[in-house]
Amino acid sequence: MTDGANTMADGKPERISEAEYAVMEALWVRSPLTAAEVCEEVCQSRDWSLATVKTLLSRLVTKQAIATEPDGRRFLYRPVLARTDYLGGESRRLVDRLFGGRAAPLFAHLAEQEALTDADIAEMETLLKELRK
Amino acid sequence: MTDGANTMADGKPERISEAEYAVMEALWVRSPLTAAEVCEEVCQSRDWSLATVKTLLSRLVTKQAIATEPDGRRFLYRPVLARTDYLGGESRRLVDRLFGGRAAPLFAHLAEQEALTDADIAEMETLLKELRK
DNA sequence: AGTCTGCGATTACATCTGTAGGCCAATCGA
DNA sequence: TCGATTGGCCTACAGATGTAATCGCAGACT
Numbered sequence: 001m002t003d004g005a006n007t008m009a010d011g012k013p014e015r016i017s018e019a020e021y022a023v024m025e026a027l028w029v030r031s032p033l034t035a036a037e038v039c040e041e042v043c044q045s046r047d048w049s050l051a052t053v054k055t056l057l058s059r060l061v062t063k064q065a066i067a068t069e070p071d072g073r074r075f076l077y078r079p080v081l082a083r084t085d086y087l088g089g090e091s092r093r094l095v096d097r098l099f100g101g102r103a104a105p106l107f108a109h110l111a112e113q114e115a116l117t118d119a120d121i122a123e124m125e126t127l128l129k130e131l132r133k
Numbered sequence: 134m135t136d137g138a139n140t141m142a143d144g145k146p147e148r149i150s151e152a153e154y155a156v157m158e159a160l161w162v163r164s165p166l167t168a169a170e171v172c173e174e175v176c177q178s179r180d181w182s183l184a185t186v187k188t189l190l191s192r193l194v195t196k197q198a199i200a201t202e203p204d205g206r207r208f209l210y211r212p213v214l215a216r217t218d219y220l221g222g223e224s225r226r227l228v229d230r231l232f233g234g235r236a237a238p239l240f241a242h243l244a245e246q247e248a249l250t251d252a253d254i255a256e257m258e259t260l261l262k263e264l265r266k
Numbered sequence: 267a268g269t270c271t272g273c274g275a276t277t278a279c280a281t282c283t284g285t286a287g288g289c290c291a292a293t294c295g296a
Numbered sequence: 297t298c299g300a301t302t303g304g305c306c307t308a309c310a311g312a313t314g315t316a317a318t319c320g321c322a323g324a325c326t
Contacts (some may be wrong), residue, residue, distance in 0.1 A: 207294085
């Protein structure tokens, strides 16, 4: 954690919906951003209006996933929830919910679906070696 | 992306909610079951009423995740959606949505969280060997 | 100073989800 | 045969989510 972003051990991290996640993604790539800038990043691909983005931003503020800082007359938005924490949490949730907390069966399913690329396999081998050390 | 037709016959795999999933689990363990039997399996742990289970069952029928067969005056419910297909689909969704379709970063996250047991690691090594052949 | 304009806040509304109650037909026990 | 029970179906309703329009204010422009 080179970064000062607190991982903030608040009791219950409020769930982030799929639409909200798209907004988070933009902010994880670059931040802080204004609402309009976020819209530039996501409105084309999802076919949203600026109003929609604003709603999502304020919901994310409520959920304390992002924070605002005043910049003159408007706000800049930046993530509070770290991308890593979110990804880790979601991954964990899936594994717990569907695979009894075991990662191996998940891996097996992905393999069965041929969802693993050669690069994945190579990377994971490296990873596993690391873990055994 | 060669999206292609899914393994199943139906064109659009309707999303199954978390509560509905609990019902599916019971039916994947044993089927066909009556509504009351499903309730016996899940009502204690989730603190549901029979009415709730019935609602979930009918929603699952609508979503074509399960099917009914008449048994005298009542119905027996059995899964149409295979557990494997569901798990595979959900895993795939997560990987696609959060990790750009790459499995390796998912495992990196799980590893970082220490969500991998020794058994997982061993199993995955075996699996990887299989895959390299 | 007065208007225009861009911005966050407020409000709206349809759908989905969680959770359940009530209605009505069929069936079983007496 | 007739009521009690069981079971599916329809209805309900609050909260979350997707999607957006509108309101009111603080600066910018003239």
